[in-house]
Amino acid sequence: MSDVLDGPGVQPDLKVVGTRPIRPDGADKVTGRAAFGADFNMPGQLVGKILRSPHAHAKIVSIDTRKARALPGVKAVVTGADFPNLASEMHEGGEAASNLRDLAMNVIARDKALYDGHAVAAVAATSSAIADEALRLITVTYEVLPHVIDVEAAMSPDAPVLHAHLFTEGLEVRPTSASNVARRNQITRGDLAEGFAAADVIVEGRYTTQAVHQGYIEPHACVAAWVEDGQCDVWSSSQGQFMVRTYCAKILGLEISDIRVTPAEIGGGFGGKTTVYLEPLALALSRQSGHPVKMVMTREEVFRATGPTSGAVILVKLGAKVDGTMTAAEVELKYQAGAFPGSPVGAGSMTALACYDIPNFLITGWDVVTNSPKVAAYRAPGAPIAAFGVESAVDDLARKLGMDPLALRERNGVRNGVKAAYGPTFQNIGYLETLAAIKDCPQYSLPLGPNQGRGVAAGFWFNVGGESTAAVHVNEDGSVVVVTGNPDIGGSRAAMAMMAAETLGVPMQRVRPRIADTASIGFSMLTGGSRTTFATGMAVVQAAEKVVADLKRRAALLWEVPADKVEWRNGAAVCLDPAKADPKPMTLEILAGQSARTGGPISAQVSLNAQGAGPGFGVHVCDVEIDPETGHVTVLRYTAAQDVGKAIHPSYVEGQVQGGVAQGVGWALNEEYIFDSDGRMENAGFLDYRVPVASDLPMIDTILVEVANPRHPFGAKGVGEVPIVPPLAAVANAIRSAIGVRMADLPLSPPKIRAVMDARAS
Template sequence: MNDIPLAGTAPKAELKWVGTRGPRPDGLDKVTGRARYGADFRLPGMLVGRVLRSPHAHARIRGIDISKAAALPGVKAIVTRDDFRDMPSEFVPAGEMMVNYRDIVRNVMAREKALYEGHPVAAVAATSASIAREALSLIKVDYEVLPHVIDAAEAMRADAPLLDETMITAGVDPAPTKPSNVAKRMEFSTGDLKAGFAQADFVIERSFATKPVHQGYLEPHACLASVNEAGQAELWCTTQGHFVVRTHCAKLLDMEMSQIRVIATEIGGGFGGKTVVYLEPLALALSSKSKRPVKMVMTREEVFLSTGPTSGAHMKVKIGVRKDGKITAAEAELIYEAGAFQGSPVGPGCMCAFAPYEIENARVIGYDVISNRPKVAAYRAPGAPISEYAVECVIDELAQKLGLDPVEFRLKNGAKAGTRALYGPKFGPIGLVATLEAAKNHPHYSAPLGPNQGRGVASGFWFNIGGESCASLHINEDGSVTLMIGTPDIGGSRASMALMAAETLGIDVAHVRTLIADTDSIGYTFLTGGSRATFATGMATVDAAKAAIRQLCARAAKIWEISEDAVVWEDGHAKPAGQNAATFPPMSLAELAGKAGKTGGPISGHAEINAQGAGPSFGTHIVDVEVDKETGRVDIKRYTVIQDAGKAVHPGYVEGQFQGGAAQGVGWALNEEYVYGADGKLQNAGFLDYRMPVTSDLPMIDTVIVEIPNPAHPFGVRGVGETPIVPPMAAIANAISRAIGTRLCELPMSPPKVLKAMQAHKANGG
């Protein structure tokens, strides 16, 4: 990886729109119920599509008999594994993860085996939901039930049931001769680990475990597909990246991309989970067979059973420090569950684990392990919250051991501009130290604590990414502006884009309307993920606006009959570049737009970019908890998020990202988990028992936006959406440990576990 640039164009000092808190363009439709999400679309002649799913965690599929279902009146199409061609093993990037089409085609529709409860086995399109349901019951699947394995540690054992008999662990030299459930081993290292630990006065080594947690977006996956006799398809779906949906569907269904138009509906939350395809290829296949539109909507149970949570993990972390508080060496071993197919986020987990610190001697080893669970999908900073949770707990324990304030200890070792990260690059300007200083000075950090309360802090890091984005900006005849982008708006990005366009053009943001264009209306744009939308599509937007400005200036030059480079753009107006150029009165954007027809035709600006220089975002969280000593229940009493945003384009939505990430982290820390029975079946596939935080579980979440500009972005933007979920688990674990005097090394820290830890501590004389 390239180093992150240290310098670039300095952001403009005076900003009129960027940094303001105006209303969002899509807001009105969202508060009136008018906004249309994935399940809100319908077409004439529409069929209902439903999926038959495996009831078994692991079973060979000996045969599928669809004859009775196909004969049921009202059934118009059925698809099974026979309707999808097999794919070779090939890795391509998808969001922040790599995907393999051999695996995707099997995840979309089971082939040789059903690999988890909920794995699709067949799909039906029928004239009504009840007929579709009846048809599913008429499909006879001949399963040979196989022994299953759920937990990664068990899946790594030599005698564990094998999910894929051809899987040879990658990244091990020499390659193993026997197949296993370990897909890959990876290692990142620097310096001399042995020498580093030899210099340490104290070494702490701890083992940690976390459970899979789901993104928990409220809107279930949904799509509506319509394929005509010529094979031309339209697909409405709720997704973080409709271009990525098109890529996957074209590949899986052997269609030309030009034949599939994907329209991103409003999206009811994604958090990484809507970066892959589940229903979309099935709906297209069913529509292609029936030649009728097919709508498919998952139930909440299906969402939990068959869409990706993030990994559960087993980890070991060992860190050595000198008495003066300097970290001398650090080591981690990370085992991440990938679910039924390889590709857990253990890679980024390894890369992020020690990223907040300057450590000369370090090594992280990661294992990607498959087991009979749904394939994991990206979840907000995929991989990072898991490994950084473990590391930040050990950092806290070391601070206690050294008698140092945990913020001071982090300041002594914190990464700064010039620090070389374990994963390769040297950091440019970064905000970790600024967030730590802000934490230290925040009134929360010195507020008194009540009985049974504890305060914890933790820091977090996420890379953020750039990548391909397009923007088309049209200057309408009346001077209003239509901006089209290709990143679905998941949390207010249309507002941010409008602000950046208005700022660049020098016009009132009220005149800019941002639309999410479909795949036929704009160039390839990578998905909304990796905290890239405001950064990368924002860069494209600014570039498109600048391209439009060049044209506007050229039109003014034409009217004034002066040379184009004698015209400048200032404050929404074309002006002669000083007295020497000419002395015409400035022409506004609206005036130039009105004359466009006579000066050369419509005015638009385009940008098609591969954005480079994404700036990492660091955050530090402070949390106060109160523990019920008799029941182990943990209450979050106070919470503060401090994070570097580079530049907050719309501070309200930046704060919203901070608060939302913290709230999800509270769920991950305290109660959320996938609970499996001995039969390999998920026991809590619903919001009743998958316990996400509710309103009454949380206090207000205070925020501090630190702004250390990213030199690569015209306004200094860093992505902000993912980092907020990195620190909470450790911050809460550290707070609990300080409240009860003993440490839990397992998530979630649910009441029975906290109570047990307290009882054990008491029994040991604590």
């Protein structure tokens, strides 16, 4: 089942927006012609490879590269000493801010290796085999240090300290000694003690999640060429060519204009490609060797050195009246940041209670460094972890109150005019409509069989706007090119072409969307934060509107009438001057063909900083069946409803929702980083890091609830991140319903469930 429910504010009479045309990049992708990161090659290119730390925490005493350099075929060897030491400086990237000093030290270790897989040296050679041999010939002398990965262990006063300069921020009193706790943040309202005192019923829980990887299929890959005059070219797969350009310039001390980055097609990112790993190394190797350098990670490197998102401990306490009115909530979030500060605990804190209107609450977040890969953004960063705890506790509260879980959420649900827990006042939100959609969906009232259970959960994500540029060019035959600077990770090419076509009044097939390199279009923040259809889409529409205004002016010129006597209807200029004897409308083709007579090429570019992104809400219902003897969980049915504003291309919105659910189910059931006692990752491959395969999932039904965002020309809200927020708890709540026991430690893998079944039996 896939439903689209039109709600308030959705424009009627749209011709292109809201339809389901074939995506412009579809043929390239199904035929294998699309060129991903590893598909680009240059004449004379070398193979670049990385030597990685085998230790979770070690002082680098010395690195001897002499034998590697002497090996015939080796053209360059770099270590941390080849890179400038940067000052601590925050850079806002679009999905999350990064400290440039830490970013540079994550790209290549300096005096310390901070996790198993941390890059220590890199080589470039004429063949892959020679590069491998060169890595073996590099001697690194380590002084192995005690390591810590568990988040609570890392917070303990006697934990090994990763960074001597790290003093906890956000405390009332600045601490006198360094620790692994980078920051405490708090959000509070009302009086917590009073709120709990007013409660008739209180539930409490402690929940844990493990680090999980974004699991994009395409490993990181790039080619970098540093020419003698200092001009650099980079071809790479990322979520933002401008982000790659900025970070490379900062890490290597270059002028931004000396670097051009061309985006490759991207084979999945999910937030994990919002930073750089390879590009600065490839550039440094290219500078030293004088050759282009190509680097492609193995899957093992992807797991050991990129991503993941935090493992966490979540403490939740909720209080409510017997009628279900929630009076107080206390949430404490402890998130692993990996080797450098910057876990998504801030966003976790802001989203934790965003679905609820509660008068008294305290949310405390802890950002904690650990000897594991530095976390990267992952689809609604931080929110699924917080929602796992809160939505599990809300489920327990509903059970304790004897209330339907949707009714409890409706009673306390946020609506227009409510001040969100994280600050702003909600407007044009569709949370209640989304709850109602699940209440009314067929799955919610289907009877359950033995060993089966049903769970619901809600989720929230802000969505963002930000800086974007778009250009619209009308060609001499009336066809149109739309140029943007955002890699297409979720069907955005289709959305851009459709919004331009709708505005211009032409069929979408006449509009060709292109994604340009950093020298061919103005700045755009990366594709992340569910911002592209909203913000870049806004730039596209405004550029198309400028083109329409120009076309009207040109038609007026040809008709010799004032500009206000021309209207643009269905892709053509119409003359409104009654004095003119029935002039035929002038189509885009006609005007384009005469452009030289009316002022030259027809083209417009818009750069903007989009404000007013509409937040999104999702409500999911999951049905499971447990094999009580093996503990295996089968997801039987799943329906996801989401407030999407206006679905520009409903099929790709549904795809986003289904993809988020699939990743969330994997997170809930099987995915986890497993480390051995030395802190080395034990499952750095898709065999033992278990993302769901197609046969693990039922058809995921979707309901698109359209409550338009008036700040977007067609009402769009971001859609890509919300759907990963509810599934962790939806699955856990379904298992709770099936087995009668609350399971609070992800992943809910078969051995854990069998152990609970055994305990229940005895």
